Amino acid sequence: MHTVKIMTIIAVILVSIFCASYFTNTTLSSHAQSLEEKISVIDTNTRKGNWDAAEAELSAIEEEWPKVENIWTVLLDHIEIDNIDEALKKVSEYVKARNAPLALAELATLKQYIKHIPEKESLNLKNIF
Amino acid sequence: MLVVFTRTLILFAIVVVTMRIMGKRQIGELQPFELAVAILISELAAVPMQNTGIPLVNGIIPILTLLIAQMALSFIALKSTKARGIICGRPSILIENGKIKEKELRREMFTLNDLLEQLRINNTPNIADVEFAILETNGQLSVIPKSQKRALNAEDLNIPTSYEGLPVDLIVDGAVSYENLKTAGLSPIWLRQEFNKLGVENVKDVLFASLDSQGKIYWQLKSPERRKK
Numbered sequence: 001m002h003t004v005k006i007m008t009i010i011a012v013i014l015v016s017i018f019c020a021s022y023f024t025n026t027t028l029s030s031h032a033q034s035l036e037e038k039i040s041v042i043d044t045n046t047r048k049g050n051w052d053a054a055e056a057e058l059s060a061i062e063e064e065w066p067k068v069e070n071i072w073t074v075l076l077d078h079i080e081i082d083n084i085d086e087a088l089k090k091v092s093e094y095v096k097a098r099n100a101p102l103a104l105a106e107l108a109t110l111k112q113y114i115k116h117i118p119e120k121e122s123l124n125l126k127n128i129f
Numbered sequence: 130m131l132v133v134f135t136r137t138l139i140l141f142a143i144v145v146v147t148m149r150i151m152g153k154r155q156i157g158e159l160q161p162f163e164l165a166v167a168i169l170i171s172e173l174a175a176v177p178m179q180n181t182g183i184p185l186v187n188g189i190i191p192i193l194t195l196l197i198a199q200m201a202l203s204f205i206a207l208k209s210t211k212a213r214g215i216i217c218g219r220p221s222i223l224i225e226n227g228k229i230k231e232k233e234l235r236r237e238m239f240t241l242n243d244l245l246e247q248l249r250i251n252n253t254p255n256i257a258d259v260e261f262a263i264l265e266t267n268g269q270l271s272v273i274p275k276s277q278k279r280a281l282n283a284e285d286l287n288i289p290t291s292y293e294g295l296p297v298d299l300i301v302d303g304a305v306s307y308e309n310l311k312t313a314g315l316s317p318i319w320l321r322q323e324f325n326k327l328g329v330e331n332v333k334d335v336l337f338a339s340l341d342s343q344g345k346i347y348w349q350l351k352s353p354e355r356r357k358k
Contacts, residue, residue, distance in 0.1 A: 006204050009150065010197045017190060078182040 021123075024075050029118040031068045035061060039111045046095065046103050054095050054103075062092065076117065084113050132181050140174045140188055147196045152203075158267040160206075160217045166199045217266045224262035227275065237264055248272060294342035303333040303351065313340060324348075331356075 038061045045054035065088060073081055087110035094103035120127065147170060151163075159167065170192055177188035206213040221233050223244060234244065245256065247270035253259055258278040263271045283290045297313045298306055299320060310317060323346060324332050332338075334356040338348035350356065 003204070006200055010200055010204075013193050013197045017193065020190075074184055075186060076184060077187075078184070 025118065025121060027071060028075065028121055031072070032114050032118050035064065035068065035114050036111055038064070039107055039114070042091070042095070043104065043107050043111075046100055046107065049100070051095065051098050058092060058095055061088065072117070076121075080113070080117060084110065087113055133178070136181065136185055137178045139185060140178050143189055143192055144170060144174045147192055150196060151199055158269060160267055162202055162216060163199065166195050169195055220266060220271075221264045222261060223264050223270070224256075224259050227257075227260055229256075233264075239264060244270075253278075292342060296339040296341045296347070298337075298339050299346070300332055300335045300338040300348070302336060305332055315340075 038057050041057045042054045042061075045051070045057065065084075069081060069085075087106055090106040091103060091110055094106055148167075151166070173188055173191045173195070177183045177185055202216055206216045221237050223230055223233050223237070223239065229241075229244070233239075234241070244262065248254065248256060248259060248262065251270060251272040253272050253274055258274050259272055260275045261271075261273040263273075265271055297309045299309060300306065305317060305320065307317065310320060321332060324330075324335065324338075327346075327348065329335060329348075329350065334350055336349045336351045338346055340346050
């Protein structure tokens with residue numbers, strides 16, 4: 001009976017951790033992918049000078065980001081979230097000001113911040129060590 | 130500020146629950162791996178308590194991981210004597226048949242001063258009175274005195290004794306323990322009658338009462354200001 005109790009507790013906690021980990025990785029990857037796609041669209045439009053299209057896509061990110069942020073805040077270091085917030089703010093201002101070089105640079109930074117999130121959280125030797 | 134407060138409460142609750150699940154031994158005498166786990170858990174809980182930038186989950190998951198690792202090790206140690214020897218180590222005999230075992234002392238890095246200190250703590254200040262001294266796996270020294278030096282008991286004097294069981298707590302801080310009364314084969318009516326004989330009208334005014342195996346009641350009333358009027 002005592003053995004069963006111990007094994008059950010261990011099994012429940014292990015399964016919970018693995019399920020939570022799988023859920024976390026899946027969620028982070030899907031959110032990151034969605035945001036990266038939008039950033040790529042803004043990047044393309046900025047290079048072509050299509051500022052209205054770039055601003056429209058930027059609005060889409062600004063609408064999506066708070067929902068993503070609420071989930072990411074629970075799972076990630078808050079400094080990662082702060083970095084993304086800051087980069088997004090800069091992108092927004094540069095796009096509104098139609099400053100292509102600065103907008104592209106900040107878009108690259110934002111993309112990198114978002115891209116490295118699921119990479120950082122995945123299970124691999126680099127992250128373990 | 131309230132964020133820190135809430136995080137602290139959550140982590141405190143998790144640490145308390147974890148320590149409870151790990152069992153009473155965690156709080157009492159610790160094996161080496163249990164001590165490591167206790168220290169690690171407190172460190173892991175402290176960091177996210179202070180640093181609100183770290184997600185709470187980064188404190189909770191390591192604590193749960195340590196909990197299951199400790200439970201698994203304890204379970205393995207319980208089931209396998211060989212594994213227990215590896216995980217917990219084996220007791221070392223430092224004094225055997227009245228002789229100090231130098232080799233064991235050196236192996237355990239236990240100095241003679243440490244040994245004498247522990248003997249004094251064990252109420253055996255004279256090393257000549259010791260038959261066996263065993264350094265247990267939790268770091269405590271068990272001292273077995275020589276037969277002539279141990280405490281006298283009734284058997285030595287051929288004095289017959291009656292059975293002495295555990296005293297039963299009947300009332301704790303005014304609350305009657307019905308479960309204990311039932312175990313002792315007594316009823317609440319009996320309890321009230323006994324206390325009426327002792328001049329106590331309301332058992333809720335009793336701070337503590339216990340019954341020994343000879344049927345004697347030890348009792349004490351609460352302080353006057355706490356008694357019901």
